Amino acid sequence: MKTYGQFCPLARALDRVGDRWTPLIVRDLAAGPKRYTDLLRGLPGIGTTLLADRLRRLEEEGVVERRELPAPAASTVYELTQAGRELSSALVPLASWGLRYLGVNATEELRPEWIIMLWQQHIERENARGVHDLYEFVVDGQPFHVAIDDGELTGGVSPAPRAPDVRVTTDWQTFLEVGLGRLDPLDPAAATRGAVEGDDAAVARFFELLVAPWRGREWFDPPARVADGPGSR
Amino acid sequence: MKTYGQFCPLARALDRVGDRWTPLIVRDLAAGPKRYTDLLRGLPGIGTTLLADRLRRLEEEGVVERRELPAPAASTVYELTQAGRELSSALVPLASWGLRYLGVNATEELRPEWIIMLWQQHIERENARGVHDLYEFVVDGQPFHVAIDDGELTGGVSPAPRAPDVRVTTDWQTFLEVGLGRLDPLDPAAATRGAVEGDDAAVARFFELLVAPWRGREWFDPPARVADGPGSR
DNA sequence: CGGAATCCTCTTCGATACTG
DNA sequence: CAGTATCGAAGAGGATTCCG
Numbered sequence: 421m422k423t424y425g426q427f428c429p430l431a432r433a434l435d436r437v438g439d440r441w442t443p444l445i446v447r448d449l450a451a452g453p454k455r456y457t458d459l460l461r462g463l464p465g466i467g468t469t470l471l472a473d474r475l476r477r478l479e480e481e482g483v484v485e486r487r488e489l490p491a492p493a494a495s496t497v498y499e500l501t502q503a504g505r506e507l508s509s510a511l512v513p514l515a516s517w518g519l520r521y522l523g524v525n526a527t528e529e530l531r532p533e534w535i536i537m538l539w540q541q542h543i544e545r546e547n548a549r550g551v552h553d554l555y556e557f558v559v560d561g562q563p564f565h566v567a568i569d570d571g572e573l574t575g576g577v578s579p580a581p582r583a584p585d586v587r588v589t590t591d592w593q594t595f596l597e598v599g600l601g602r603l604d605p606l607d608p609a610a611a612t613r614g615a616v617e618g619d620d621a622a623v624a625r626f627f628e629l630l631v632a633p634w635r636g637r638e639w640f641d642p643p644a645r646v647a648d649g650p651g652s653r
Numbered sequence: 654m655k656t657y658g659q660f661c662p663l664a665r666a667l668d669r670v671g672d673r674w675t676p677l678i679v680r681d682l683a684a685g686p687k688r689y690t691d692l693l694r695g696l697p698g699i700g701t702t703l704l705a706d707r708l709r710r711l712e713e714e715g716v717v718e719r720r721e722l723p724a725p726a727a728s729t730v731y732e733l734t735q736a737g738r739e740l741s742s743a744l745v746p747l748a749s750w751g752l753r754y755l756g757v758n759a760t761e762e763l764r765p766e767w768i769i770m771l772w773q774q775h776i777e778r779e780n781a782r783g784v785h786d787l788y789e790f791v792v793d794g795q796p797f798h799v800a801i802d803d804g805e806l807t808g809g810v811s812p813a814p815r816a817p818d819v820r821v822t823t824d825w826q827t828f829l830e831v832g833l834g835r836l837d838p839l840d841p842a843a844a845t846r847g848a849v850e851g852d853d854a855a856v857a858r859f860f861e862l863l864v865a866p867w868r869g870r871e872w873f874d875p876p877a878r879v880a881d882g883p884g885s886r
Numbered sequence: 887c888g889g890a891a892t893c894c895t896c897t898t899c900g901a902t903a904c905t906g
Numbered sequence: 907c908a909g910t911a912t913c914g915a916a917g918a919g920g921a922t923t924c925c926g
Contacts, residue, residue: 422897425698427763427829429771430680430744433751440671440899447663456908465658467900472909482873495907503753503873510746511663517743518666520736530660538662596660640715640736673918689889700919705890728888 433510436481441466442474443511446500449484450508451533453499464529483507512541523600523639530592532557532564535599536575539630545571548629555626556584560591568629585622590614601635666743669714674699675707676744679733682717683741684766686732697762716740745774756833756872763825765790765797768832769808772863778804781862788859789817793824801862818855823847834868 424431437443441463448454448462460471475498478484483504489495500508548571556565556579565584566575580587588595594613597603603610605627616623657664670676674696681687681695693704708731711717716737722728733741781804789798789812798817799808813820821828827846830836836843838860849856 423761424677425761426677426767427755427761428677428680428748428767429751429755430748431677431751432754433747434676436751436754438671438673438676443667443671444657444659444661444664447661460908465900468902468909469911470899503750507750510750513743513746514666515661515663517736517740518662518664518669521665521669522660522662528656528658528660534659534661690887693889698919701890702892703918 437478437483437507439474439477441470442478443514445471445474445478446483446504446508446511447515449498449500449504451537453487453497455495455497459498462531478504516541520638520640523641530596532559532562532577536564536566536573536577539566540573540575542633543568543571543573543629544633548573551625551629553586553622553625554580554582554584555630556580556587557595558587558589559595566630584618586616586618586626588614588616588626598631599634600639601637605631670711670716670740672707672710674703675711676747678704678707678711679716679737679741679744680748682731682733682737684770686720686730688728688730692731695764711737749774753871753873756874763829765792765795765810769797769799769806769810772799773806773808775866776801776804776806776862777866781806784858784862786819786855786858787813787815787817788819788821788863789813790828791820791822792828799863817851819849819851819859821847821849821859831864832867833872834870838864 423435426432437446444463445459448459454462456471456475459475460466460468463471475484475486479486481503482501485499485501487497487499489497548568550570551568552570553568554565555568557563562577563579564575564577565580566573590598590613594603594610598605598610605616616626618626656668659665670679677696678692681692687695689704689708692708693699693701696704708717708719712719714736715734718732718734720730720732722730781801783803784801785803786801787798788801789796795810796812797808797810798813799806823846827836827843831838831843838849849859851859
């Protein structure tokens with residue numbers, strides 16, 4: 421797998437970052453500098469040799485930079501350069517396109533970071549104008565939080581830094597069913613599967629800003645794979 | 654190479670269209686329906702099995718549709734679906750990111766379609782407002798044309814459909830050097846390497862709209878690869 | 887001729903083991 | 907912690923052949 425050999429900007433981009441795993445490495449680094457081992461853990465299946473290769477390549481291309489952390493934490497981290505940050509932005513539309521496929525097969529690796537990124541990229545700024553809320557989630561015991569400040573959404577994989585306005589406790593299955601619009605959180609059946617605490621106004625804002633935008637969206641379900649036989653397709 | 658197994662929209666998109674060649678197939682189909690053999694010729698190196706595989710996959714995912722052409726031209730063509738067109742739009746930012754690498758290694762496969770696409774995606778609409786021009790190019794004997802109509806740019810790989818306002822005749826080497834801003838078309842040295850015909854106002858508009866925006870742009874040159882040895886990197 | 891399937895070689899990937 | 911070494915499995919690329 422070398423070069424496409426075409427004088428076309430898309431082919432050129434793919435020559436650099438079209439290899440397997442490479443865009444996901446950039447995605448992970450978009451959240452901030454990371455160590456080799458952090459990346460390795462964040463990309464199950466990648467294989468250590470491949471990660472080293474990809475990082476070396478990205479460094480040569482000026483997408484990623486190695487940096488040695490100063491004294492106490494003496495360790496090397498990888499960090500996006502300016503070109504790398506621009507690349508991560510260029511991948512956002514592709515991710516948005518991929519949203520339609522999110523619904524299916526929700527039994528995969530799921531990290532709170534990705535949920536935060538999803539919200540970050542799809543929050544409706546106008547609706548969030550003037551809102552200053554802090555939401556905490558504990559999903560299958562894993563805590564994370566997001567803060568909304570006048571249209572800007574930030575977050576982290578840790579308990580809320582102060583008392584949150586809303587706290588949601590549930591499991592991933594329920595979290596996803598509600599998030600994908602397949603379970604109405606007001607349904608009595610939902611009540612047994614989690615809890616939403618907070619004052620009514622804040623809870624209403626939470627549903628309005630982070631849950632409602634996903635209801636009614638169309639999710640792609642792959643066509644039933646017909647065992648090859650007469651008449652299929 | 655199966656699935657990344659991550660509940661992340663980018664990973665989901667890459668699971669579907671992240672394989673080698675797939676984005677380039679979508680790029681080629683973005684210009685309009687094409688037959689199998691057209692695609693094959695447009696993607697030197699792909700290998701016929703791989704193209705068949707990719708097309709089958711894209712069809713299953715609802716990105717591409719097969720269609721049988723009616724009577725006289727009885728032939729099957731592949732065509733983007735709505736999702737496919739959305740995907741091709743989502744790839745535009747990635748192509749724009751790849752622009753910075755276009756400068757290097759300009760000895761590759763170069764198709765007029767890509768030049769037209771480049772101009773299409775990067776024309777400055779405001780400057781082209783009110784302009785109605787037709788430009789014809791004959792580069793190394795290969796004719797193509799672009800029409801600018803009030804900010805919209807269209808084109809085709811054929812001689813201009815009527816007498817053009819500007820006709821450029823040159824070779825690819827010169828075309829690229831001027832296009833990448835490495836050769837000033839007003840330089841006397843350039844005059845011997847091609848011809849620009851047309852009335853002065855139209856020629857001025859041509860340079861303003863299609864040449865000037867590329868001057869001064871920064872092109873990435875890869876770091877000199879040091880033969881491995883002590884002290885390299 | 888268009889639209890593939892087969893066969894074969896070569897490269898890349900993924901997993902495990904190992905080292906500074 | 908940050909990688910390199912090794913090796914079997916999977917995928918890519920090329921040529922040829924097959925079918926309508």
